[in-house]
Amino acid sequence: MNDHAAASPGRAGLPRGIWALGFVSMLMDISSEMIHALLPAYLVVLGASTLAIGLIEGIAEATAAIVKVFSGALSDWLGRRKLLAAIGYGLAACTKPVFPLATTLGWVVAARFIDRIGKGIRGAPRDALIADLAPPGLRGAAFGLRQSLDTAGAFIGPLLAIGLMALSGNDFRLVFWVAVLPAFGAFALIVLAVHDPQPAAALRRPRSPLSRRELARLPPAYWWVVGIAAVFTLARFSEAFLVLRAQALGLGLMWVPAVLVLMNVVYSLSSYPVGRLADRLPRGALLAAGLAVLVAADLVIALFDGLSGLAVGVVLWGLHMGMTQGLLAALVADAAPTELRGTAFGVFNLVGGVALLVASVLAGALWDGFGARATFLAGAGLAGLALAGLLWRGRWAR
Template sequence: MSDQAKQPITVEATTSSATRQGIPLGIWALGFVSMLMDISSEMIHALLPVYMVAVLGTSTLAVGLIEGVAEATAAITKVFSGALSDWLGKRKFLAALGYGLAAFTKPIFPLAASLDWLVAARFIDRIGKGIRGAPRDALVADIAPPELRGASFGLRQSLDTIGAFIGPLLAIGLMWLTMNNFQTVFWIAVIPAFLSVGLILIAVKEPERPRDLRRVRLPLRRDELGRLGAGYWWVVLVATVFTLARFSEAFLILRAQSIGLPLALTPVVLVIMSLVYSLSAYPIGILSDRTDRVTILIFGLALLVLADLVLAFASGLTGLALGVALWGLHMGFTQGLLSTLIAEAAPAELRGTAFGVFNLVTGVALLAASVIAGALWDAVGLQGTFLSGAGFAVLAVMGLLPVRDRFRTSHRA
């Protein structure tokens, strides 16, 4: 484990004021960049599973496979872009390139005439996500003051997730206005994607690389990966098991459809989930700068278990809404914290590689999770999908307990 992750440090009483005032403008800008791209992406992705199943006639297993492979493609790309950002010592260029690629592929969705085109557009879009992901997260860690790192990751995640509920909400309204015209909604989704690219080019300034920071020639060599440390690899292991529990949100949309929610209203589940997620991520990030992060993470995993149980047995809209809200709350409790733990455990000169490897491993786990979820749904029903998720979440909690004391920091590194 790195020296940063080993040292327990206290936070002064003034941290609350600093948290509100001290987060750099670059973090805010990156948050709004993510928000705009998420508005675009979620307007499309909120409708895509239903479009594939209800309009094109694909199976839920196929949806799980497509979603999982698409996300795994992004994860594989992240490991190389993250390592490249460490080798170059530059991160903004790669982040902007990834956002640009995603924006330029958005018009493929309304132009697609068959499932093959939709799948191709989904994969290219995810490649753009892969290129930007690890360099952007490493850039957040580079810009953020160490004592505000949890708050900074929480803020970026919160703004990102605001886009994730505005997107489906716009999709619902536009589907109603256009009488379920998918292509028109997909065209409108192109606009915020290009605004996102313009914002990162203009508003985000990359900090200068410290002169005493070690240069990395081959970030993916075995000896360099060994420098990441045991603490880093344990976080990756726990996150991998956790990812097996939180399969694609496409299954939340299909769960809504299973209880008879009208086609145009199925994206409301993503609105509920993302609203709760966005409202909780930033406060939890602030809290994590003051107290034990692993305890918060364990509580977040417990929320996922509860969400899965509710969704497995819900029989009406109230149960569905509760389960989806709990799912969003567990995301707010966990996603920013995992990024913060990775940033803390990895050496500064290898942060891009650390985030890239982390996303590769968890991306492969997401592929497995989505395929397992789809197969169980087709074979034994929706209850099997959600109960298996609860089981994996319990395993992740068991993996965190042995190393809880190692990460008992309220961090200032």
């Protein structure tokens, strides 16, 4: 496929390259979540302690967040984003066969670590490439579509893992081998169906994107997006606390994964419609609405003790994710100069990763010290703070 074909309109007026990137994300997420859904239990089988599992996951995710900064800056310096995105997906695909072949804990940890490095390499260049490919009037739809397909993979993967475990009599390695297929499908799709757009002749290529001089070129509107997103992330913490709340309310262990499946179904179904809406309505207003939904989700989960109240809270949680995640990416694309988009997404992702880590630690401390209700009430307060900041900057939001 040539560059013209990759940029030609697909369904809903979006370039075919964006649809391809959406399905690349979905296939890789199916593969990763099939493994990730079972990995903690598999690590225990191989002899890992609960503390070790927490450290492995924390270090892996922190590594991905740090790598995103440098890969985004490198994509600006090279002027080529697809190359780095393809390397990231290829690296992740190559780690997948290690999981079924591994016989020791060390091999699994190494594969998990390299897989997250691959995620870090591809993240910022891929988002910058979406911004490059999307027509300015369709950026909301483009990021919403990518997020919608990616999140579909986040619930399809665990459902496949559950089904295969049931059919195979809990054969971990069989599930891990099946997960290899969509991973290499994602790599093949990005290599064959995605291409960098032709750069503008006058586009400046920064020599040192992470220098103070270049970072100073990112406008105040961009830093407001980063700041609002950081406070917002502090308010929402890890979805693991939804699972803990479900267990505390008496949901059977067999049905606990259904909490995240429900959340991701709502997240996936809402992301693309909200993205299309964001191309017609003020994005700041939609983001404010998403923050208001998060406040409602936290309050419902905190104040209602039954499983029906939890289900309503989980649906609202998924809805707020669908209303905000693709929208924040579109706002970054709007605010950042074209030649610094990779760097802008890298910094945005790093700040978000650090905020999520801090939020999860604080949520855990609140949970241990004061209980679940205090944790979610604190989340509602922080979400309200982010909403107040956004409304205070209402003129910028428009």
